Amino acid sequence: MIGSVVYPRVNQNGCKNFDGSFTSKPGSFPTFVLVDRGDCFFTLKAWNAQNGGAAAILVADDRAEPLITMDSPEEGNGSNNDDYVEKISIPSALISMALGDSIKTALSNGDMVNVNLDWREALPHPDDRVEYELWSNSNDECGPKCENLINFVKSFKGAAQLLEQKGFTQFTPHYITWYCPEAFILSKQCKSQCINNGRYCAPDPEQDFSRGYDGKDVVIQNLRQACFFKVANESGKPWQWWDYVTDFSIRCPMRENKFTEDCSDQVIKSLGLDLKKVTDCVGDTHANVDNPILKGEQDAQIGKGDRGDITILPTIVINNRQYRGKLSKAAVLKALCASFQETTEPSICLTPDMETNECLQNNGGCWQDKSANITACRDTFRGRVCECPIVQNVKFAGDGYTHCEATGALRCAVNNGGCWKGAQGGRAYSACIDDHTKGCKCPPGFRGDGVHSCEDIDECKEKSACQCPECNCKNTWGSYECKCNGGLYYARENDMCIGKYSASAGSGGSSFVWMFVLILAVAGAAGFAFYKYRIQRYMDSEIRAIMAQYMPLDNQPENSNHNQPHHGV
Structure with missing residues (x-):
């Protein structure tokens, strides 16, 4: 990108909104805004320049010193940091004080100053393989920076593993630690934040030594991650480091109180790596000796050649040069691709999409x-x-x-709900209950956990059935058979032998019983009718005899009564 530099008359530090518009006119160079360092965060300067229409921003250093990385503000600093930091899209660069003064002098003399920003040469590309490092930290409670790092690892994992497996890149993770001054080794702060007698330390995650996890917990997990990479690299699968770090952040977060060695061991086992080798590599974190892994990390922090010291987390180093840019999959992948020697870049650098399984x-x-x-x-x-x-x-x-x-209700339809099932001799049994309950239970006639096995119960040996004197017991798979001597019948519900008549009455003789009851009912009804008829006739004759003494009966003639004397009552 080539642009024309503008140094504003007011708001020269870029900490306020720009009144004028830096949007370039058609046919002219894009506008690069030059601002002074200081008074506000680099991100706010870039955001104000972008809103003013600038195509890029140059920040002139205010002191003669080696250039530093323009870092994002820490959590809780700045103004509405989350509202604009991720929305910045224009490139930015910190330039030396001498170069900034030269540009300002030229502009004050009325000269036009054009600047060429060339990212193609920003990173060295010596050969057909890129070597890069990620300096990070296992602490997941440091605010937006930690969240951004974890999200980057998750999103970049697929690309990183593919490039590593194909031999296009060589990746190495690193961790920053500091040591406790000898005069403070016995202090509460150093004991809380350091291991190996103050040799390797990390800040307390909550900045509170009385609660939560300590800095030494972070150092130990950093060491475990470094050892995991060492063992995985020795086994020919260094790309597994990305799996471990991603899974550990998901399964063992600090906020759920799972940031422990036991949780780490479970993740390592799930990935199939030799846990003993990792544990041996970690060593004794309480011993007053140097740890070779962490000592090597401290030595690697010191800058060699053009790389410079590692002072900011996270930092990416590509071909021994510190990467300056967003910590995002797209941006880092472009930087890696720019680091290959021309025409040697992998196909992933030439296509927008990438698929891995x-x-x-x-x-x-x-x-x-x-x-x-x-x-x-x-x-x-x-x-x-x-x-x-x-x-x-x-x-x-x-x-x-x-x-x-x-x-759910249909769980037995899929893999028998994860429960035991078996078939033998034409019989099939299952320990899965097809309803909304969970778990597995062996069916009657079996015992076991219901998941891995259910063993047949020998009811004959355990004398839980067919124990009557006349019984002969035979065990079957999932049940038993019982036969009686002397032609008797076995009643399973009562576990006893009974006679033939009782057996027939109890089973096939129900029709006879009903017939007998029916005959009794008919006889009773007939007897009652006959009894009622005889009583009725007797009563009628008695009543007629009594009434005949006092009044004529219907079957006697009327005139016979006229000649009879009247009797008083």
């Missing part, structure tokens, strides 16, 4: 059931994720790394 290697370190061909590994453009799947409308639940189990 990380689930093909060790199942991505995720849970899987090989027998049912079910896996929690899901490949995405940004890298693999470990999430329990949904299979045939059955949702699996779990952490995705160590276990997943089917849930």
